[in-house]
Amino acid sequence: MEIESVRVVRLSVPMSGSFGSAHHRDFTTMESVLVVLDTGDGVRGVGTADATPGYSVQTHDDIEASLRSEILPSLLGDPPAHPNGLLACLAQFETAPNAACAVEMAYLDAYCRRRGERLTDLLWGTTRRQLPLNGWVGIGDPGQMADDARSWKERGYESLKIKLSGEPIRDIERVRAVCKAVGDSVAVRADVNAGYTVDEAIRVARAVEDLPVVHLEQPVAKADLDGLARVTAATSTSIMADECIITPADALDVIRREAADRIKIKILRMGGVLRTRQVLDAAALAGVECVLGHGFGLTPATSAELQLAAAHDNVFGPVESVGPLKMTGEPFDSLTIEAGRATLPDGPGLGIELREGEDALDEYATSAWRITP
Ligand SMILES: [Mg+2]
Numbered sequence: 379m380e381i382e383s384v385r386v387v388r389l390s391v392p393m394s395g396s397f398g399s400a401h402h403r404d405f406t407t408m409e410s411v412l413v414v415l416d417t418g419d420g421v422r423g424v425g426t427a428d429a430t431p432g433y434s435v436q437t438h439d440d441i442e443a444s445l446r447s448e449i450l451p452s453l454l455g456d457p458p459a460h461p462n463g464l465l466a467c468l469a470q471f472e473t474a475p476n477a478a479c480a481v482e483m484a485y486l487d488a489y490c491r492r493r494g495e496r497l498t499d500l501l502w503g504t505t506r507r508q509l510p511l512n513g514w515v516g517i518g519d520p521g522q523m524a525d526d527a528r529s530w531k532e533r534g535y536e537s538l539k540i541k542l543s544g545e546p547i548r549d550i551e552r553v554r555a556v557c558k559a560v561g562d563s564v565a566v567r568a569d570v571n572a573g574y575t576v577d578e579a580i581r582v583a584r585a586v587e588d589l590p591v592v593h594l595e596q597p598v599a600k601a602d603l604d605g606l607a608r609v610t611a612a613t614s615t616s617i618m619a620d621e622c623i624i625t626p627a628d629a630l631d632v633i634r635r636e637a638a639d640r641i642k643i644k645i646l647r648m649g650g651v652l653r654t655r656q657v658l659d660a661a662a663l664a665g666v667e668c669v670l671g672h673g674f675g676l677t678p679a680t681s682a683e684l685q686l687a688a689a690h691d692n693v694f695g696p697v698e699s700v701g702p703l704k705m706t707g708e709p710f711d712s713l714t715i716e717a718g719r720a721t722l723p724d725g726p727g728l729g730i731e732l733r734e735g736e737d738a739l740d741e742y743a744t745s746a747w748r749i750t751p
Contacts, residue, residue, distance in 0.1 A: 379417055379457055379458070379459060379460075379485075379488065379489060379492070380417055380418030380419070380457060381415060381416070381417060381418070381453065381454055381457045381751065382416045382417060382418045382750070382751075383415075383416050383748055383749065383750045384413060384414065384415050384416070384450050384453070384454065384484075384748070384749050384750075385413075385414040385416075385746060385747070385748045386411060386412070386413055386414075386442060386445055386446070386450075386746065386747055386748075386749070387411075387412040387414065387739060387743045387745070387746040388409070388410075388411060388412075388438065388442065388743065388744045388745045388746070389408075389409065389410040389411070389412050389426075389676070389709070389742045389743060389744070390407055390408075390409055390742060390743075390744050391407065391408040391409075391410065391676065391705050391706075391707070391708055391742055392406070392407055392408075392705070392706045392707075393405070393406050393407060393408055393704045393705055393706065394704055394705065394706050395704070396516075397514075397516050397673075397674070397704060405431075405674075408428065408674055408676065408701070408704070408705060409428075409429070409438050410426045410427065410428045410429075410438070410676050411426065411427045411429075411438055411441045411442055411445070411477070411480055412424065412425075412426050412480075412709075413425045413426070413427075413445070413480040413481055413483070413484040414484065414732065415481075415484040415485060415487075415488050417488050417492065419492070421488050421491045421492050422487075422488065422491075422732070423483075423484040423485060423486070423487030423488025423489070423491065423727060423728075424483070424484055424487055424678050424710070424728065424730065424732050425479070425480040425481060425482065425483025425484035425485075425486075425487065425678055425679075425682075426480055426483065426675070426676045426678045426679050427441045427476045427477055427479055427480035427646060428646060428672065428674055428675040428676050428679055428701065429441060429476050429646065430673070430674045433571075433621070434476055434646065434647070435475065435476065435624055435647070436474060436475070436476040436477060440474070440476075440477075441474070441476050441477040441480070442477075444471065444474035444477040445477050445480075445481070446747070446749070448470075448471060448474070449468070449471050449474065449477055449478060449481055450481070450749050451749070452467060452470065452471075453467060453481060453485075454749065454750070454751040455751070457751075458485075460489070461485075461486060461489060461500070461652060464482060464485050464486075464652075465652055465653075468481065468482060468649065468650065471649075472625070472649065475625070475646070475647060475648065475649035475650075475653075476646050476647075476649075478649045478650055479645050479646050479648075479649055479650045479679075481650075482649070482650030482651060482652065483645070483650065483651065483678060483679065483682050483728070486500065486651060486652075486682075486727070486728075487678070487727035487728045487730075488727065489727075490726050490727040490728075491726045491727040493726070494726050495726055495727075496685065496722070496723075496724075496725075496726055496727070496729060497651070497681070497682060497685040497686075497727060497728060497729075498685045498688055498689050498722065501651075501655065501685065501686060501689035501690075502689060503689065504685075504688040504689045504722075506688045506722070507688075507721060507722050508719045508720065508721050508722070509684055509687060509688060509695065509696065509697050509719065509720050509722070510535075510536060510537065510695055510696035510697070510718055510719050510720075511535065511696050511697055511698075511699070511700050511703075511715065511718055511719065511720050512535070512537045512538055512539055512567070512671065512695075512696040512697065512698045512700060513527075513530030513533075513535040513537065513538030513539070513564075513700070513718070514530075514538060514539050514541075514673060514698075514700055514703075514704075515527055515530070515538060515539070515540040515541065515556065516541050517541045517542065517543050517552075520548075520551045520552045520554070520555035520556075521555060523540055523552050523555060523556050524555040524556050524558065524559035524560075525559075527540065527556045527559050527560045527564065527566075528559050528560060530560075530564070530718075531560045531563065531564050533717065533718060534716075534717030534718035534719070535564065535696075535718035536563070536564055536565065536696070536718060537564060537565040537566075537567070537592070537695075537696045538560075538564055538565075538566060538567070539566075539567040539568070539569055539595075539698065540552060540553070540556050540566060540567070540568050540569070541569050541571070542568055542569060542570045542571075542573060543573065544570060544571070544572075544573020544574055545573075546574065546578045546581055546582050549568075549570070549573075549582055550582055550585045550586065552568075553566070553568050553586050553589060553591060554586075554589065557586075557589040557590055557591065561589060561590045562590075565590070565592045566589075566590060566591050566592060567591070567592045567593055567595060567618075567669075568586070568591055568593075568594050568595065569595040569596065569620070570582075570594065570595060570596060570597045571595075571596060571620075571621065572596050572597075572598060572599050572600050572621050573597070574597045574598055575598070576598055576602065576605040576608055576609060578597075579594075579597035579598050579605075579609045580608070580609050580612045580613060582594070582597065583597065583609060583612070583613035583615040583617065584612070584613050584615070586615055587613060587614050587615050591615055591616075592616065593615070593616035593617060593618040593639065593640055594615050594616070594617055594618070595617075595618040595620050595642065596618065596619060596620040596621045596622065596642075597609055597617065600621035600622040600624075601622070602622075603622055603631065603632065603635060603637050604637075606619060606622060606632075606637045606638055607635055607636065607637040607638075610636070610637060610638055610639060616639040616640060617638045617639050617640075618638055618639065618640040618641065618642055618669060619632045619637060619638035619640070619641050619642065620641075620642040622637075623641060623642065623643065623647070624647060625647075625648075625649075626648055626649075626653055626656060626657045626660075629641055629643060629648075629657045629660070629661070630657075630660060633660070633661060633664045633666050640666065640667050640668070640669060640694060641661060641666060641668050641669070642668070642669045642670075642671075642698075643657050643658070643668050643669070643670055644670065644671060644672045644675075644683070645672075645679060645682055645683055645686070646672060646675065646679065651682050651686055654670070654686060655686060655690075658670075658686075658690045658692060658693070661692060662690070662691070662692040666692070667692050667693070667694035668692060668693055668694060669693070669694050669698060670683055670686065670687045670690075670693045670697055670698065670699070671683055671687075671697045671698025671699040671700070672698065672699055672700075672701055673698070673700070673701065674701050674704065675699060675701035675702075676701060676702065676705065676708055676710065677701075677702050677708050677710040677711075677712060677713055677730050678710060678728050678730050679699070679701065680699045680700075680701055680702050680713060680720075681713060681722075681723055681728040681729055681730050682728055683697065683699040684697060684699055684713075684720055684722055685722060685728070687699075688722060696718075697720070699720075702715065703715065707741075708742070709732060709733050709738050709739050709741065709742050709743075710730050710731065710732055710733065711730055711731045711733070713730070
């Protein structure tokens with residue numbers, strides 16, 4: 379595929395509130411690196427690397443630097459003719475998975491558009507056009523979190539994730555309050571973001587065994603896989619691994635060691651859609667379900683993850699790709715999300731259009747540069 383140029387734009391997108399978790403108490407603006415790939419025959423592909431401060435392995439400065447000095451010169455020097463060629467090219471950049479994800483997304487978007495196919499067609503197809511989404515409740519006092527959960531339920535969501543702070547007694551109160559408010563009809567996931575010691579994690583997991591909690595997510599430090607396995611073995615509450623999975627190899631490690639009942643994967647961390655697909659396939663062979671999605675991602679990444687989820691049976695739904703719900707606006711056509719369900723776009727590739735005209739982008743762009751072969 380001939381590539382005429384690649385534009386890299388730093389975006390700053392205001393969010394509709396402050397979204398607290400154990401990683402960031404005050405998070406009101408989503409930064410992202412947008413990659414716009416123009417082919418020689420007039421087709422455009424877009425991809426984003428929506429890194430989260432304190433959580434993603436690369437900062438936005440790291441992402442830009444690896445795009446500028448390594449990935450894009452390599453891509454433009456010998457443009458791959460097909461997705462397998464792209465995978466081979468990106469294999470050199472495993473230490474820059476977030477940058478690779480944005481490049482892969484833009485490449486696959488353009489590749490599919492040239493063929494008039496959706497991304498799901500490239501992923502062997504799907505009959506699903508709508509996917510339920512998972513709601514998201516940030517850290518607050520138990521009553522406020524219960525109110526937030528009720529409002530998600532009223533908007534049609536049948537599943538939601540609540541963020542916990544790593545304070546065991548307070549967190550148990552939070553889980554109890556939310557389950558009491560909506561647990562009869564809404565599946566509740568609880569995410570600790572690595573906030574507990576192993577003993578604390580076992581105590582909390584056991585304390586919520588009588589509640590309809592779907593799983594407790596990453597209760598212990600990301601480096602402590604043995605500790606995670608101990609928690610998983612010690613409770614009937616399902617445990618999900620998240621932060622400890624930084625690479626596809628880490629996902630295999632968790633599966634092999636049975637360190638968790640379920641794993642969380644996201645395209646930004648795995649280095650793109652195709653690498654994530656490999657993990658999904660490996661997990662399927664092991665009989666392990668995967669939660670797919672991000673807390674903070676823009677519309678292109680959301681479309682990519684939804685299309686990937688639609689094409690795989692072992693994605694534990696609903697999908698957690700709910701970033702667009704937190705943004706006040708984006709320089710892309712929006713996805714249709716109604717009553718807790720996202721409709722897959724009809725158009726080719728990601729099915730997402732970058733709003734035309736520099737003004738549309740100017741509202742969000744803080745810097746931009748272009749590279750040509
Ligand atoms: Mg998590």
